[in-house]
Amino acid sequence: MIDAQKAVEDAFRDKSGRIIATLIRVLGDFDLAEEAMQEAFITALDRWPRDGVPDSPGAWITTTARRKAIDRLRREKVGREKYLLLAKEDRGETDDHDMLDNMDESSLHDDRLRLIFTCCHPALNLDAQVSLTLRTLGGLTTPEIARAFVVPEPTLAQRIVRAKRKIKSANIPYRVPPDHLLPERIEAVLAVIYLIFNEGYSASFGPSLIRHSLCDEAIRLGRTLFELMPDEPEAIGLLALMILHDSRREARTTDEGGLVVLEEQDRNQWDSAKINEGTALVERALRMRRAGPYQVQAAIAAVHSEAMAPDQTDWQQIAALYGTLIRMVPTPVVKLNMAVAIAMSDRLDRGLQMIDHLGKSGDLDNYQHYHSARADLLRRLGRHVEATVAYGRALDLVQNDTEKDYLQRRLREVNPA
Amino acid sequence: MKYLCLIYSDESQMGSATEEQIEQVMGAYMQYEQEVSAAGVKLAGEGLQPTMTATTVQVADGKTVTTDGPFAETKEQLGGFYLLDVEDLDSAIEWAAKIPTAYMGGRVEVRPCMVFDIP
Numbered sequence A: 001m002i003d004a005q006k007a008v009e010d011a012f013r014d015k016s017g018r019i020i021a022t023l024i025r026v027l028g029d030f031d032l033a034e035e036a037m038q039e040a041f042i043t044a045l046d047r048w049p050r051d052g053v054p055d056s057p058g059a060w061i062t063t064t065a066r067r068k069a070i071d072r073l074r075r076e077k078v079g080r081e082k083y084l085l086l087a088k089e090d091r092g093e094t095d096d097h098d099m100l101d102n103m104d105e106s107s108l109h110d111d112r113l114r115l116i117f118t119c120c121h122p123a124l125n126l127d128a129q130v131s132l133t134l135r136t137l138g139g140l141t142t143p144e145i146a147r148a149f150v151v152p153e154p155t156l157a158q159r160i161v162r163a164k165r166k167i168k169s170a171n172i173p174y175r176v177p178p179d180h181l182l183p184e185r186i187e188a189v190l191a192v193i194y195l196i197f198n199e200g201y202s203a204s205f206g207p208s209l210i211r212h213s214l215c216d217e218a219i220r221l222g223r224t225l226f227e228l229m230p231d232e233p234e235a236i237g238l239l240a241l242m243i244l245h246d247s248r249r250e251a252r253t254t255d256e257g258g259l260v261v262l263e264e265q266d267r268n269q270w271d272s273a274k275i276n277e278g279t280a281l282v283e284r285a286l287r288m289r290r291a292g293p294y295q296v297q298a299a300i301a302a303v304h305s306e307a308m309a310p311d312q313t314d315w316q317q318i319a320a321l322y323g324t325l326i327r328m329v330p331t332p333v334v335k336l337n338m339a340v341a342i343a344m345s346d347r348l349d350r351g352l353q354m355i356d357h358l359g360k361s362g363d364l365d366n367y368q369h370y371h372s373a374r375a376d377l378l379r380r381l382g383r384h385v386e387a388t389v390a391y392g393r394a395l396d397l398v399q400n401d402t403e404k405d406y407l408q409r410r411l412r413e414v415n416p417a
Numbered sequence B: 001m002k003y004l005c006l007i008y009s010d011e012s013q014m015g016s017a018t019e020e021q022i023e024q025v026m027g028a029y030m031q032y033e034q035e036v037s038a039a040g041v042k043l044a045g046e047g048l049q050p051t052m053t054a055t056t057v058q059v060a061d062g063k064t065v066t067t068d069g070p071f072a073e074t075k076e077q078l079g080g081f082y083l084l085d086v087e088d089l090d091s092a093i094e095w096a097a098k099i100p101t102a103y104m105g106g107r108v109e110v111r112p113c114m115v116f117d118i119p
Helices: A002-027 A030-051 A057-076 A080-090 A096-102 A105-119 A126-137 A142-148 A153-169 A182-202 A208-228 A233-246 A272-287 A293-306 A315-328 A332-344 A348-359 A368-380 A384-397 A401-414 B019-038 B089-097
Strands: B002-009 B042-047 B055-060 B063-068 B077-085 B107-112
Touching: A002 A030, A002 A057, A002 A105, A002 A126, A030 A057, A030 A153, A105 A126, A105 A182, A105 A208, A126 A142, A126 A153, A126 A182, A126 A208, A142 A153, A142 A208, A182 A208, A182 A233, A208 A233, A233 A272, A233 A293, A272 A293, A293 A315, A315 A332, A332 A348, A332 A368, A348 A368, A368 A384, A368 A401, A384 A401, B002 B089, B019 B042, B077 B089, B089 B107
Parallel strands: none
Antiparallel strands: B002 B077, B002 B107, B042 B077, B055 B063
16 A cells, blocks of 8 residues: 555656656647646556556556546547547557557657757747756656745746747647757757756755755756767766766855855865766766867866865866867856966966956956956965955955855955954 | 748848948848748748838727837837748748848747637
8 A cells, every 4th residue: 555655656756757758749738748647646546556556657657647638638629639639549559558569768768858858949948948847857846946946936837837838839849859950959958957957056045955956956857868868978078067066065065054165175075976977977978079068067077076185186187178168168257267277287377367368358347256266366476465455356246155254264364454 | 830930130230231231131032032932931921111111000999090100119120021831940940040131130030820720
């Protein structure tokens, strides 16, 4: 009895993403698929304790949901054409058994990819892509997503409704994009997953439990994508990057929830299993010889992870990797990071020169990390008066309390008065 | 499915275009016309005269009120359209991206047409 209930819960947690992916293809409608799946799970709660848990719970739910959908269409007498089509499929050659036989691993595999690419379709706005992905693929509930992104629940629900409506009315195709569209569409999928991760990783708001669940969810999605597209080096790179960042989860926050900068983290708290996994993934991706920004960022994170103390960091290698990254994404922030890496590889003056040069464009004037990085180098060079001014600018811009404490502490070092 | 591609650009820039630039735009549109017709996806397509020629019409209490000018004053104006019949939004986006204005500084809005279920 309890086992049956647990089996339903397990099936929901582990299989609902796959089931919904197949149902959307078969039924051609997100809402209908969701409702039918829900009904099927409710039926399972009633039946499984009595009749026993089926051999293949996922297939049982899928078949039951499909029947429920047909019933519903019949009752509502809407979508007559669709009903006739499904009813026809339900009889004759394609009875349920055949359908389940046909649902081999490769078609299930494709269904999940279809769902990922549809949820992350660039014709949907980014918020909608993120919400829909978490809701359908991640299996997070609407209230959970709303809490994680600190938006009112009705707003979030509305966002999902609108996205589903647009998919339907604008006829966004439910498919894996053809080869000529694939590169940019993969980029969009990776961006959504990374955004989910970063929301969880760097958000300075919300209870840590919810933030962690976003990181876990993003990594889970990353693993799914890796499983589905094992030959896509950037997908592996992203997964590696997330796992390597996540390896510092314990060390990067204080008991009070404040952020601890990399240099000050207790490296004994880094998760070595995650570091090993992440590093192995980076190496695997780089061996494919199609480098991309996620792989390079993951490689940078891996180099940081190798150092058991800050002064053991191989800054030269990091600077070289940033040099590669700049050619791919020539943004001021990447240039700033490269300058810092150069400074830290025993070329403080050169790094500071580069930072000052970057500052001339004015693009980074309101970027706190520009001022704090500059202040840090000035402090290391013993130029305390200038460092004081730069820490002051960074403090004007800082939002996070723990970072503020850190900057104030550094400021007192260079300006004890 | 039918999609209307609405072509928006800054008309004021057209006045200052050189003959060479105009030729370039026309050439690009002629090529697009050929492509879109050959693929059999074009249902209709027209270029529009500038918004200074527009008249906006509204009927209130049975009385027709006309206003000189476009419905909304915007930075970029509707300058033409294509009505395409393609499989799905991806295909519509691909065709929209090939409309010369889309890569010559303007923008194209893609709108799916309503589908009415006829019993």
